[in-house]
Structures are given as C-alpha cells and as structure tokens.
Amino acid sequence: xxxxxxxxxxxxxxxxxxxxxxxxxxxxxxxxxxxxxxxxxxxxxxxxxxxxxxxxxxxxxxxxxxxxxxxxxxxxxxxxxxxxxxxxxxxxxxxxxxxxxxxxxxxxxxxxxxxxxxxxxxxxxxxxxxxxxxxxxxxxxxxxxxxxxxxxxxxxxxxxxxxxxxxxxxxxxxxxxxxxxxxxxxxxxxxxxxxxxxxxxxxxxxxxxxxxxxxxxxxxxxxxxxxxxxxxxxxxxxxxxxxxxxxxxxxxxxxxxxxxxxxxxxxxxxxxxxxxxxxxxxxxxxxxxxxxxx
Amino acid sequence: xxxxxxxxxxxxxxxxxxxxxxxxxxxxxxxxxxxxxxxxxxxxxxxxxxxxxxxxxxxxxxxxxxxxxxxxxxxxxxxxxxxxxxxxxxxxxxxxxxxxxxxxxxxxxxxxxxxxxxxxxxxxxxxxxxxxxxxxxxxxxxxxxxxxxxxxxxxxxxxxxxxxxxxxxxxxxxxxxxxxxxxxxxxxxxxxxxxxxxxxxxxxxxxxxxxxxxxxxxxxxxxxxxxxxxxxxxxxxxxxxxxxxxxxxxxxxxxxxxxxxxxxxxxxxxxxxxxxxxxxxxxxxxxxxxxxxx
Numbered sequence: 001x002x003x004x005x006x007x008x009x010x011x012x013x014x015x016x017x018x019x020x021x022x023x024x025x026x027x028x029x030x031x032x033x034x035x036x037x038x039x040x041x042x043x044x045x046x047x048x049x050x051x052x053x054x055x056x057x058x059x060x061x062x063x064x065x066x067x068x069x070x071x072x073x074x075x076x077x078x079x080x081x082x083x084x085x086x087x088x089x090x091x092x093x094x095x096x097x098x099x100x101x102x103x104x105x106x107x108x109x110x111x112x113x114x115x116x117x118x119x120x121x122x123x124x125x126x127x128x129x130x131x132x133x134x135x136x137x138x139x140x141x142x143x144x145x146x147x148x149x150x151x152x153x154x155x156x157x158x159x160x161x162x163x164x165x166x167x168x169x170x171x172x173x174x175x176x177x178x179x180x181x182x183x184x185x186x187x188x189x190x191x192x193x194x195x196x197x198x199x200x201x202x203x204x205x206x207x208x209x210x211x212x213x214x215x216x217x218x219x220x221x222x223x224x225x226x227x228x229x230x231x232x233x234x235x236x237x238x239x240x241x242x243x244x245x246x247x248x249x250x251x252x253x254x255x256x257x258x259x260x261x262x263x264x265x266x267x268x269x270x271x272x273x274x275x276x277x278x279x280x281x282x283x284x285x286x287x288x289x290x291x292x293x294x
Numbered sequence: 295x296x297x298x299x300x301x302x303x304x305x306x307x308x309x310x311x312x313x314x315x316x317x318x319x320x321x322x323x324x325x326x327x328x329x330x331x332x333x334x335x336x337x338x339x340x341x342x343x344x345x346x347x348x349x350x351x352x353x354x355x356x357x358x359x360x361x362x363x364x365x366x367x368x369x370x371x372x373x374x375x376x377x378x379x380x381x382x383x384x385x386x387x388x389x390x391x392x393x394x395x396x397x398x399x400x401x402x403x404x405x406x407x408x409x410x411x412x413x414x415x416x417x418x419x420x421x422x423x424x425x426x427x428x429x430x431x432x433x434x435x436x437x438x439x440x441x442x443x444x445x446x447x448x449x450x451x452x453x454x455x456x457x458x459x460x461x462x463x464x465x466x467x468x469x470x471x472x473x474x475x476x477x478x479x480x481x482x483x484x485x486x487x488x489x490x491x492x493x494x495x496x497x498x499x500x501x502x503x504x505x506x507x508x509x510x511x512x513x514x515x516x517x518x519x520x521x522x523x524x525x526x527x528x529x530x531x532x533x534x535x536x537x538x539x540x541x542x543x544x545x546x547x548x549x550x551x552x553x554x555x556x557x558x559x560x561x562x563x564x565x566x567x568x569x570x571x572x573x574x575x576x577x578x579x580x581x582x583x584x585x586x587x588x
Contacts, residue, residue, distance in 0.1 A: 077565075126515050127515075146512060185505065185508045185512060188498060188501070188505075188509050188517070189498075189508075189509045189512045190512070192494065193494060193516035195560075196553075198571060198572055198575050199553045201575040201579070202571050202574065203552045205574045205575065205578055206548075207482070211479065211482075212578075214479045215483045216581045216582055217585055218440060218479060219483055219585070220420055221395075221483050222484040222485075222487035223487050225519050225523060227575070227579040229519060230572070230579060231576050234568075234576060238565050238569045241568055249557065251497075252553075254497050254500075255494060255497050258497045258500070259493045259546075262496075263543065263546055266535050266536070266542060267539070271371075271533075274535055275532045278524070278528035278532060279528045280499045281492050281525070282524070282528060284495050284499055284524070284525075285495070285521040285522065285525030288517075291510050
C-alpha cells in the first residue's frame with residue numbers, strides 16, 4: 001500500500017460534508033491521522049464515537065495544530081472566525097482548503113487571518129443531501145460528482161494538485177474555475193433552486209392549518225421534492241445567500257421575468273406557449289440524464 | 295379466488311397512469327378483460343405486446359363498448375372529445391371515471407356528452423413520475439399513495455364504492471373531496487411546484503450555450519430535482535394549467551409576494567429573516583417525512 005496523501009488532516013466542522021470526507025479518508029487511507037473540531041460538542045463526540053476521526057473537540061486551533069491539510073466544512077459565515085482562530089496554530093506550508101458553496105467570499109474572509117507560507121486553495125465538492133450532522137455523512141456522497149477548485153493566481157501548482165488528488169481519491173472529477181464564474185454558475189444551478197424551494201414551502205407554511213395538513217398529505221404530487229430541498233441546513237443556506245448576493249439577485253431577476261411571462265400565458269390561455277416551454281424543459285432534463293447527474 | 299370487481303375495464307389513454315393501472319388490474323385480477331385505446335397507435339400496440347391489456351386500438355368507442363368501467367387516462371384537454379366519441383358506445387349502467395389532476399373540469403367537459411344512466415365518478419390517484427408512455431408504468435406506482443374521489447352530489451353510493459374498491463385494491467387509500475377544494479389543494483401541492491420547476495428550468499434554457507452546459511454539468515447541487523419535475527409530459531401539464539387557471543394564478547400570487555419579501559431580505563442582508571424562514575420550511579419537511587410521503 002502506498003503512503004497516505006497527507007500525514008494529518010484536520011476537518012473543521014463535522015457535518016454532512018465534513019463527516020463524509022472523514023469517512024472517505026478513512027476508507028481510502030488518505031491520511032495517517034484525521035482530527036476534527038465542531039462548535040457543537042455533541043457532533044464532535046459523535047464523530048469520535050463513530051470512529052471516523054482520531055481526535056475531536058470544539059477548538060479549531062487544537063484540531064488544526066500540526067495538520068498538513070485543514071479543510072473547512074463550516075457555514076460560510078464562520079470562515080472569518082475560524083481563520084482567525086486557527087491562524088496562529090497553523091504549521092508552515094500547511095494547505096488550507098474548504099468545501100463552501102460560494103468561492104469569492106473564501107479569500108476575502110480567510111486570507112487576512114492566515115500567516116505567510118500558508119497555501120489557500122478554495123474548493124467545492126458539488127455533492128450533498130438535505131440532511132445535516134455527522135450521522136448524515138457517507139463516503140458514497142462523492143463518487144461520480146464534480147469538485148471545483150478555485151486556486152487564486154500564483155498558487156503553487158503542486159499544492160493545488162494535492163487537493164485535487166484528495167478529492168479524486170474520494171471518487172470526484174476535478175474542474176478548475178475562476179471564483180466569480182463559479183459563483184455565477186452555482187447561483188443558477190444551486191442557489192436559485194434552493195431559494196425557490198424555500199419560498200414555495202414557506203408559502204405553504206403560511207396556509208391555514210387544515211389546508212397545510214392537506215398539502216403535506218398530498219405532497220407526493222410535486223411539493224415533496226421542494227420540501228426535500230427546503231429541508232436543507234438553515235445556517236448554511238443563510239450564509240450562502242448572504243455571501244453570493246449579487247449573483248443570486250441577478251438570477252432571481254431573470255427567473256421573475258420568466259415567471260411573469262408564464263403567468264400571463266396561463267391567464268390568457270396560451271396553450272401553445274406553455275407547450276413550447278414544457279417541451280424545451282424536457283430537453284434539458286434529457287441533458288441532465290445524459291450527463292449522468294440525475 | 296373471489297370474482298373480479300369488474301367484468302370489463304376500458305382504459306382510454308395507455309400512458310404512465312393508464313398502463314400502471316392496467317398492470318395493477320392484471321396483477322390483482324380486478325377485471326376479466328382489460329381493453330385500451332390510445333391516440334398513438336404505437337402506444338396501443340406496445341401495451342398489447344407488453345401483455346398488460348387484452349385488446350388495444352386507437353378508437354376509444356371500440357375500447358369502451360361493453361365495458362363496465364371506462365377509465366380516462368388522457369390529458370384533460372381531450373376529455374370532451376373522448377366523451378363525445380364514447381358516449382354512443384357506452385352500455386347502460388357503465389361507470390365512467392378518470393385520473394386527471396383537475397377535478398372541476400371533468401364534469402364540465404364530459405357530462406354533456408354522456409347518455410342517461412351513465413355514472414360519472416371523477417377521481418385522482420395522487421401518484422406519478424416524470425416519465426411517460428406505456429413502458430413507464432408499473433403497478434407499484436400506487437401503493438401507499440392517496441386517491442381522491444370527487445363524486446358529484448346524487449351519485450349512487452354503491453358506484454362510488456366500486457371505484458374506491460378498485461383503487462384500494464391497487465394499494466391506495468381513498469379520500470373524498472369537493473372538486474373545487476381538490477383543485478385548490480392540488481394547485482398548491484402539485485400545480486404550483488410544476489409551474490415553478492418549468493420556469494426555473496426554462497430560465498436555464500435561455501442561458502448562453504456554454505453556461506447552459508455548465509448548469510447541466512453541476513445540476514446535482516439542486517437544479518436536477520427541478521429538471522425531473524420539468525421533464526413531465528408537456529401536453530398533460532399544459533392542460534392542467536389551462537383547466538385550473540384560477541386556483542393556479544391565486545397560488546402564484548401568494549408565491550410571488552413571498553418571493554419578493556425573500557428577495558428584499560437577501561438584498562438587505564437580513565440573515566435572521568432568512569434563518570427563520572429556512573427553519574420553518576425544515577419543519578414542513580419533517581411533516582412530509584412523518585406523513586410517509588417522502
């Protein structure tokens with residue numbers, strides 16, 4: 001068996017993604033030691049009890065001390081604080097990376113707190129479920145999915161390759177992207193869908209009690225797919241919207257225009273316009289199936 | 295073995311729901327003979343070849359002749375024409391039912407064409423997938439789901455019970471509802487979600503070519519769930535929106551108000567408002583899980 005990629009990996013935040021990564025690292029033997037920290041002491045203890053990490057606590061600096069790779073798996077809003085906390089504990093030459101759904105914010109929030117000689121390589125494994133916490137993770141979350149890396153200009157190529165190797169060993173396919181472009185693509189493909197799902201499920205929560213119960217009862221007819229998405233972690237998603245504001249609002253603007261047009265078609269009884277749209281969207285579904293992302 | 299519920303069942307329209315029903319009827323021995331008609335001769339032939347019906351053709355009158363139960367499984371826009379075609383062929387005392395997603399339109403479109411002595415019992419098995427055609431059906435579509443019947447006032451109780459018995463034998467649980475109430479509940483739980491999914495996927499189809507390819511590539515992050523819904527049959531859904539216009543537009547109005555409020559919260563950076571909404575929607579998800587509709 002070849003040597004592990006890393007001697008010591010620290011995972012900060014042992015939720016769905018963090019615990020899935022810990023499991024994949026253990027399963028593939030990608031590090032000699034895995035430590036973790038989580039602000040929630042129960043999550044830290046649970047991770048230890050599950051045997052997916054070698055040490056766990058609530059102090060990110062303690063977890064990060066001596067690590068070759070520190071992977072942030074916390075909500076975006078916590079990046080600044082975590083960076084400030086771990087900064088002094090980081091060993092020279094360490095790689096710091098993350099799994100966040102917004103990439104421009106990473107450098108902005110973390111770089112000011114990291115000492116010289118630290119390699120910051122933001123990343124985004126595009127995979128997930130609506131579940132949260134260390135129990136929700138599984139190593140099978142990653143295979144067949146994409147991982148997008150957004151190393152800033154001037155990043156050591158060998159360092160980026162090492163982060164890529166980690167995710168590739170977890171089963172992912174690697175892409176590199178400009179962080180602004182990442183944030184625009186993900187605004188459409190992920191942030192807008194979540195925003196819409198939260199809204200539609202929110203609309204249902206405001207219904208009279210009896211009607212709301214019926215909506216749940218008959219949710220198999222479409223609504224339940226939105227509840228799944230809208231069941232995602234509130235803190236994580238609050239931070240996504242606050243940190244990718246411009247791109248999300250821009251998408252939302254386009255969506256609103258299209259919704260207004262569709263509303264008008266329904267009001268006017270324009271069957272052909274509806275049929276044309278529904279035929280075009282079916283082709284996109286076909287594209288998703290062909291890309292094996294369904 | 296007890297006698298089948300019906301001597302002869304005619305299924306008009308052998309798509310996803312029609313062919314699933316045919317399979318369930320065969321599997322459970324619910325009719326001595328099952329005939330079908332489909333406007334698409336290939337679908338009719340395919341149903342025959344699959345062995346899920348005893349006879350198949352393109353003429354609904356021919357399929358309906360001599361049947362004890364005629365089940366319409368065609369898009370809502372075809373109800374009037376089908377009723378006019380089968381009317382003269384129906385045997386006295388026949389039960390005519392349907393599986394459509396809108397219920398007020400059924401009586402309006404069909405009743406004028408049906409002769410005296412025909413029992414019209416509209417129904418809606420709340421189950422489906424985004425797939426279409428006779429190959430897409432499966433008897434397992436129904437178990438654990440709800441079937442809503444909306445018999446008009448004065449309907450013979452024994453007749454309604456017989457339709458209920460059919461769906462119950464397919465594994466469904468039966469509810470009765472006023473058709474206007476049905477259309478309102480389904481507007482929220484099914485029609486609005488489809489409308490929104492069609493819109494968001496439509497918004498993506500209008501993107502520049504390169505960006506659209508990326509949206510498909512990274513669709514696992516949320517978008518793909520919408521493409522599934524937006525991959526549903528265009529004719530069926532055109533007809534749903536045209537036939538439940540008022541209730542759909544009313545829901546859409548509420549949705550739009552909520553979306554505007556959320557948009558403002560994002561623009562203003564109101565994290566607490568976002569967190570509160572996302573926490574409430576998570577509770578609805580919990581409700582769906584507890585109702586075993588997930």
